[in-house]
Amino acid sequence: MTSLLSRFKTSAAGDAKAAGKDAQKKKEEPPPELTPLEKLLQNAGPFGNTCYCNSMVQALYYTTVFREHVLNYPPLSPSETPEGFKPKVNVVVRAPQAENGTANQANGKKPLTTAEALARRKQINSGQVIPGTQQGIKPEDKPDTPEYKKKQAMLKGPILELAQENPGAYGMDECTFTGLRDIFMTLVEANSRTGVLSPQRFLEIFKRDNEMFRNSMHQDAHEFYGLVLNDVISNVERNAKRLYEQEAKRANDGLLQSLESAFSHAVMPTSNGVNSPGTGWVHDIFEGVLTSETKCLTCETTSQRDETFLDLSIDLEEHSSVTSCLQKFSAEEMLCERNKFHCDHCGGLQEAEKRMKIKRLPKVLALHLKRFKYTEDYSRLQKLFHRVVYPYELRMFNTTEDAEDPDRLYELYAVIVHIGGNAYHGHYVSVIKTEDRGWLLFDDEMVEPVDKHYVRNFFGDKPGMACAYVLLYQETTFEKVRAQQEAEGLEEVRIASEKADVATEESGQAGLTNGLTRQVSQPNAAPSDDRETMAKLAHASTAPGMVLSSPAPPLPAPFNQVEGSAALARSQTTKAEPKSKEEKKEAKAAEKARKAAEKEELKAKEKQKKERDVQLREAQKTEAENLKKALEESKKAVEDESSKSKESAGPSMGILNRTNRGSKSMSRKSLNFLSKDKSKRGSGEAPTETAQNGEAVNPEKAPHTPKIKERFSFSLGRKKSHNVLS
């Protein structure tokens, strides 16, 4: 222990290194006694590895059109709901309260007093490590760390788990779609503002259908996105087919034949990506059409081929913009040497010129930034840290002449961020623009409001290895964008003026408070340490009910009812508020105030945004009659109502029935571009994929604890500042 202490002292001085050393120290520490709840949390790690899913599902949930469609499909007919009311999702709510109590006692710690907490927070804010307290405190016990917030979220609950479903509730077999729909349904229906929802059930189903995800390796969020959408497409099509068959059966006698033939006409094209009534909504939202024009250089014949896509995978260049990368994507390309083009006209392999253009723009444009590049030297995927800027709004330059609405305006609404040094480790979070709460950061069970500028932190050049990986843009109009900008600004102005009043009263102390409400520099690595030490225990204790994929303790996804998310974060911020006000009075020395004022100006803007949610909510509760706030009020009220009305919509359950994902839908995926890549770089990407998958699948067929453990310690040694898994 003495060695530990001395090490600790040095780290306290060189604050930058403290984080890493902290992590090391953790490793040597004997595992403290655990409470059930802590187990739960730590289990999230090794099993976990669901951040790819959490970040994507959140993004899909906030894709408004998609959410609406998922919730309204399948259209419930009386025959489907014999009980006469709408089915409900089976949700198990675990009450975290009791465990909370035991947790505190078991730790043998008294809750921090206000002053203590404040002092500590201050230290953390200034980037220092707290010498005394550090010893026994785990990262999740330090206020204002992501770990702490996550723990609080779990403590606060409710923790919702989707239970084993009622068979046939939607009249559909259990599949990825029903799993997703259950999650959406639960989110919409939940009446508490905060809470954590476990995606476990959904993942089970998903993994059942997608073999390569059946391990606890670090998964690719973009791949997940493609597979989920394809699953949803095939599930919906399958269901449509089944419905037609039912119809056909009901319509007995001679009609049967004609109906069947009619339906087969209706359904068959669907699988080719053409819409059929009732099932085409996924295509309508996400699918676009690319045209590849190939001009044979021998006979000058131009041939065109249309392909559909669900997302565009774009190559990156240093110091470029997404716009320009997209244009590169459509740049002309020579097909020669090994990649000659088979010309039907000349009848043989010929040199040709090829270019890809967009013929139909999708409503939701998913851009996959190819940050992972296979390097021969290392025979592995390297992560590219190129600085690639992305604008809040976007139009596409590379459309064909006859494209409909070639100037369609898109707005950025979700950024899936990959944090980590390469493709095999890391963490995913998402930053999503919600309809009512502005931009939110979703980090597994933590949700935090962020300001608009925060979205620009992931261009790739900032320290911390956090880069935008998937960008989701949705169709919008110029007028909407303008209106939104005005509204955003109005909020800022309102808060600025309130802020100004406060500032004059308290001579700018707000600067300090400001820092306090913010999340602080904490290494994410530490918790994974704990997980490591806990791995065996965890697996022993929490295995019940896991069928397919190793022990499955709930890995909670932040669950938001539209209101919920921000409120969760808010609950933390508000806690900080009153304390900091006390402190303000203590530190009224004029000099300090002046310094703080300077600080405050810097941060004022960001702070306004952050606090906006807080104030809004408070205003809503306490000053409903306040005319000044009437505007926001009424808006909110409408939202509340609408979300409540959604709650009354009925969910249901599916039966367990394995649906095969057709290879057809697979081809609809972005893998389309493999061909292009290949031709570009000869050996291209395909080997990469297989290499990755192979590696991913083989050693992990049956996940063992030791395996996981090994991986953990390895990655820990490499990078200390990140959550290695999850």
Place this chain on the structure above:
Amino acid sequence: MFVLPPPPRYPTQAAYNAAVAAGQATPMIETNNILTTPEEQFLVGEGTYVLKEDLHLATPPPHPSEAPVINPNPLATTPQPATAGTKVSLLSFAIRPPPPAFFRLTSATTLSESIAEHPNESRESHDAKLSSDGEGRSASFSDGGPSTSVTAVSAPAFGEGNASLAPEKTKDANKKRKPKNNMTKSNSSFISRVIINESFTKKLADRPGDGLFAFANINRAFQWLDLSSPNKADYLTKILFTKAHCLCHAVNRVTKGPGHLDLIMGFSTGEIIWWEPISQRYTRLNKNGIINKTPVSEIQWIPGSENHFMAAHMDGSLVVYDKEKEDASFNPDEEEATVDGEGEASVRGVDHLSRIQILKSVHSTNQKTNPVAIWKLSNQRVNAFAFSPDNRHIAVVSEDGTMRIIDYLKEQLLNIFNAYFGGLSCVCWSPDGKYVVTGGQDDLISIWCPSERSLIARCRGHQSWVTSVAFDPWRCDERNYRFGSVGEDGRLCLWDFNVGMLHRPKATSVRHRGSISSRNTNLQRAETQGTTASRMRSNSGYSGLEGAEDNIQGISISVPVEPRSMTATIPPVLTKKADKDPLCWLEFTDESIMTSSKTGHLRTWQRPSDNPAPAK
């Protein structure tokens, strides 16, 4: 008063090692500017531009009392302070000949007011009459105007007619007012330290009269360089600020002279410093953000004014300050009552797309203190603005993707133009004032003609956001314009455009489809205006525009986005990877093109020597 301890001036390696061993914050070592001459060049029609030198300005280490908080959590929501890449203000005491192309232009055509005197020119002629100082700024400007060779009607001075704006008479009319505080002896916690070159006075005395000075910001440092000195890497003065970063700065060209310079700097804290470099005196304005707390993104002297300058704050307001006035906390509500009926009852409900919100008018009678005027343009950050050559208008670009043309004398919003998508980051006027060029986050440069309310062309060539645009007046004439641009892609692009040569793409078949042309009426209007009559009478400057102003009360003054299929596209005549880092500033001088990067590389590209600039 608590004073920050001055950092060690020349920390030794031993001290550094000791500190590292003791685990303390290490004393940082000042690095020096580095001058190199890498061999690079590029070829354009007129000849070869050669990289003359690369001056790398040293990025100062963080202030010891503000140890950098290294946050290992990349998701930390801690706000980062606003910062900006290196921007440079160039200045010469001597009267440099204005671009000859410009002269030809002005004498050959009797343009109306849209061609006013070239800024330099008028200011130079003004310089000679510095003694008339005490007359007040409006008077001194109006006697500067007619003295130019151009037949242009001089624009009235800003705030003319407002008696309360006239400066107090000084006892000695020839003596310029200096800022209050001595910078070297300052114990302000805002300024960390000031380093003046040891042979400062000698250097100033020995230098050629027409040599270029450069003022440059980098991180928390601000440097004053003499580009005509053989040792140009040695700064004349270097100011280190404690925490605030200087984001923008400007030199007053009216008051400049061998014994006096008025320089203003805008900071990330919203504060503004008026600095007189020769006597090393300064004044802090908007102290502690008493008038506006948001960072200053752009600052410029009002053309022809000795005292007044305009600052763009990041909350979307433009504020006019008087360098000599005291700050007073500003309450818009009080002020509005005194303003002529323009006052809004509340901040809310203002339609920023139809007019500017005048929180305080320049015509307000209450002019004892700063601010002189405050206009709220929108709620989005203003990124840059530029004064028109005729000194009547400003073009303001914002983060919301708008370019506003404002008659700042009348405090009136004339037009709003919209970027193709994304925010706009930079703007400049053509030397004759006919065109405005903007660059932004759509990777495009757009050429606008404000008098026709139309988009002339979009320029495609950058691979990332455009950060700075500037015209090359030495290569512009009546019909042909040359301008340059730099961007986040580290590229320098040069563009030529000739109004007669522009063709709109033929693909009109698609124009009635799609989201943009849903606003058909407006589009039609802009279209007809743009293509027919008004293109011919582009000489008439703003007359068309003013006329339009009257009859558009009902219609939005906002010019809709033109679809791509309707717009001419210009390719660059040159694109050159001019730096490995993102570039952020560009300016043309008579002998070179100068660029600067975010990391502080100030590069000078010599103009072709086989075709020397006629000015030389």
